[in-house]
Amino acid sequence: MKYFEDVRVGDTYEVGRHTFNAEEIKSFARRFDPQLFHVDEEAAARSHFGALCASGWHTAVVWMRLMVDHRRGMAEAARARGEPVAGIGPALGFRDLKWLKPVYVGDTIVYKTEVIEARVSNSRPGSGLMTLRSTGTNQKGEPVITFVSTTFVERRPENP
């Protein structure tokens, strides 16, 4: 991860992609969101969703996992070049999360993230705050999830 000073509003990148299978949809939902349309194919078929679909929280946390893996890959590449790696996180929260379409079994979601704001933190002068808009899009090109999140990013050491 680059330092906060290297973050540019408008930077956009693909975080990763994930195909949701029935077992993981049901496994996640049994733990965190056991509504029938997320855990039972037959009940889901009778529901307004029409078929088994992932909990919206599942769609969201897969973004988080892909983002952590993406940042790890970037950090390893930076270390290999002999560059420093800035600390990132924790996040303050998120807003404007919309579950726009259900994620059904077999759907492949591509997650993209854009930097929409970057400012120095008032409470932690050694950090900046980076605001991201993230979107997941299915294989038909339909957005299924979008949200805005804000997280701390370490500033260059010469800017304490």
Next chain:
Amino acid sequence: MPKLHWEDFQPGAVTISGPRLVTREEIVAFAAEFDPQPMHLDETAASATLLGGLGASGWHSCCLLMRMIVDGFILNSTSMGSPGIDEVRWLAPLRPGTTIRVRSTVLDTRASKSRPDMGLVKFKCEVIDDADTVLTDLVTSLMFGRRKSGAAS
């Protein structure tokens, strides 16, 4: 018990769900699967981060909140899912060994314009600890089936 319909939610009504003890094992297991950052995985590494010690992923807090309100009242309702979340704030770390509850307050309700069989209920949901400190809060709308279908407008 009759299922909760959209009409049963009144602004100002408060529901407490839980309690639930959050263990170190589940914090680390969730993080290993969905948010494998050092601050959620390992005490020593976490103490060097802004979190100042091991704490649950904010997403884990949200998922626990969800499970607790699903068990608390959503399973016994005509839930039709949710269009989204207005805002989530991770206000304080959720540490291992904390017993949490979820306080859900109905903010307002409105009929769906496009679907006369459905209405929306906006909630503020707060994850609180034993000292009533709010660790995470969120505002979300949930969709419920109506007891009587409204006239299409």
